[in-house]
Amino acid sequence: MSAGTSSLCSTLLFFSIFMFVSAGQKNITAESGQDVTLTCQAPNNNNIVVKWSRADLEPKYVLSYWNGHFDPANQHPSFKNRVDLRDRQMKDGDVSLILKNVNTADTGTYECRVKIAETNSWKYITINLSVSPVIKSIPVKSGQNITLPCRAPNNNTGVMWSRADLKTENVFLYQDGHFVPDNQHPSFKNRVDLQDRQMKDGDVSLILKNVNTADTGTYKCRILMEETRSWKSISSIHLHVDPPDQKTVLAVPGQDVPLTCQAPDNKPVTGVKWSREDIRDKNVFLYHKERFDTTNQHPFFKNRVDLKDRQMKNGDVSLILKNVIDACNGKYECHVFIEKTHSWKSIRTIRLGVVPPGKLGKIIGGVVGLVVAIAVAGCGYLMCKKDKTQETPNPE
Numbered sequence: 001m002s003a004g005t006s007s008l009c010s011t012l013l014f015f016s017i018f019m020f021v022s023a024g025q026k027n028i029t030a031e032s033g034q035d036v037t038l039t040c041q042a043p044n045n046n047n048i049v050v051k052w053s054r055a056d057l058e059p060k061y062v063l064s065y066w067n068g069h070f071d072p073a074n075q076h077p078s079f080k081n082r083v084d085l086r087d088r089q090m091k092d093g094d095v096s097l098i099l100k101n102v103n104t105a106d107t108g109t110y111e112c113r114v115k116i117a118e119t120n121s122w123k124y125i126t127i128n129l130s131v132s133p134v135i136k137s138i139p140v141k142s143g144q145n146i147t148l149p150c151r152a153p154n155n156n157t158g159v160m161w162s163r164a165d166l167k168t169e170n171v172f173l174y175q176d177g178h179f180v181p182d183n184q185h186p187s188f189k190n191r192v193d194l195q196d197r198q199m200k201d202g203d204v205s206l207i208l209k210n211v212n213t214a215d216t217g218t219y220k221c222r223i224l225m226e227e228t229r230s231w232k233s234i235s236s237i238h239l240h241v242d243p244p245d246q247k248t249v250l251a252v253p254g255q256d257v258p259l260t261c262q263a264p265d266n267k268p269v270t271g272v273k274w275s276r277e278d279i280r281d282k283n284v285f286l287y288h289k290e291r292f293d294t295t296n297q298h299p300f301f302k303n304r305v306d307l308k309d310r311q312m313k314n315g316d317v318s319l320i321l322k323n324v325i326d327a328c329n330g331k332y333e334c335h336v337f338i339e340k341t342h343s344w345k346s347i348r349t350i351r352l353g354v355v356p357p358g359k360l361g362k363i364i365g366g367v368v369g370l371v372v373a374i375a376v377a378g379c380g381y382l383m384c385k386k387d388k389t390q391e392t393p394n395p396e
Contacts, residue, residue: 025125025126026039026126028129029130030102031132032133033134034102037096038096038097038099038112039127040094040096040114042123043093048067050063052097053113054108054110055109059075062076063079065088066115078105082100083098102131105223105232107131109127112124134236135237139242140239145207147208148205148206149237150206150235151204157176158176158224159174159175159194160222160231163185164217166185169185171188187214187343191340192208193207204223213242218237243333246331246349246351250355251324251352252354256323257352260348261319261350262316263315264336270289270337271287271289272312272336274333277332284298285306305322321352329353333346334346
């Protein structure tokens with residue numbers, strides 16, 4: 001080979017390697033749950049080793065591939081069964097990485113390093129991956145137990161669940177193998193736990209028991225990054241708790257109307273609160289700590305309401321609303337005080353409609369008439385069907 005040819009080959013080799021190195025730092029954005037391809041192109045397919053890594057992890061390797069085999073020895077556990085080369089044959093120098101089912105913990109700077117056979121040297125490029133959380137929405141009814149799912153890298157030493165409207169207090173904190181109750185909001189006391197305290201396979205899902213409307217909100221799942229000793233948000237979930245089944249009560253002006261409400265398991269309660277949707281800042285009725293509290297009672301209900309049974313035997317916390325008038329119309333909510341959590345729990349909603357006697361009769365008559373009409377129509381349909389069946393000739 002002439003000196004000129006040799007010089008030209010060296011220049012081309014240098015240029016191709018230079019192009020690989022100087023490709024620059026790429027930025028890729030993705031949403032949680034997606035599969036992402038981190039592209040990396042080597043000069044040719046004579047690459048004996050490919051290593052994908054992330055410097056902030058320990059061990060740092062995302063994928064290591066050499067001599068036609070994967071090397072799982074130093075792979076970070078959070079990438080187990082989640083990564084692969086786009087082309088294991090690495091045709092035309094394609095050493096791109098496929099990262100499956102990404103989450104916010106996958107955010108970071110990835111380095112693709114390739115050992116070039118011709119020069120026996122390492123060349124690399126870097127890619128910034130940013131994974132944004134997808135806010136899931138979970139609807140649930142009052143009284144149910146709900147699981148808020150969250151998955152993190154295997155090597156985390158702590159998990160914290162929080163809700164923005166609780167300010168400095170958390171929903172649940174588990175760190176270094178122990179539950180930390182110091183700054184937990186009292187409404188979640190004895191109501192939350194991890195689905196798996198061993199956090200196997202990175203499962204840091206939260207179980208929230210006996211939910212009520214006050215639990216509605218956006219919950220964030222954070223994990224403690226051991227390398228930086230800082231908390232990293234990896235999941236957001238919006239929980240919407242529907243109120244208990246609603247009942248409608250109709251009455252005429254001047255009546256005393258019972259709004260029935262029964263505490264869970266028919267157990268005695270230490271507090272009961274009745275409220276109305278359109279006057280949330282004031283109470284309709286409040287009994288707590290063995291006394292009636294009129295401090296925040298709406299003046300309209302003064303001397304107009306009382307408990308059906310002041311002893312609240314067998315958990316009966318029904319309210320008597322006396323001498324009702326049009327202004328009594330509205331949606332009433334019954335709450336009981338839960339000693340274990342030191343919080344109020346909504347257990348029933350009742351819509352009261354106060355209508356003139358004549359109109360009430362028409363409403364009841366209309367409902368009865370509709371039921372009768374449906375019954376008659378049903379009977380007519382069945383009789384007609386029977387007649388047609390009898391008229392149909394037997395094919396035999």
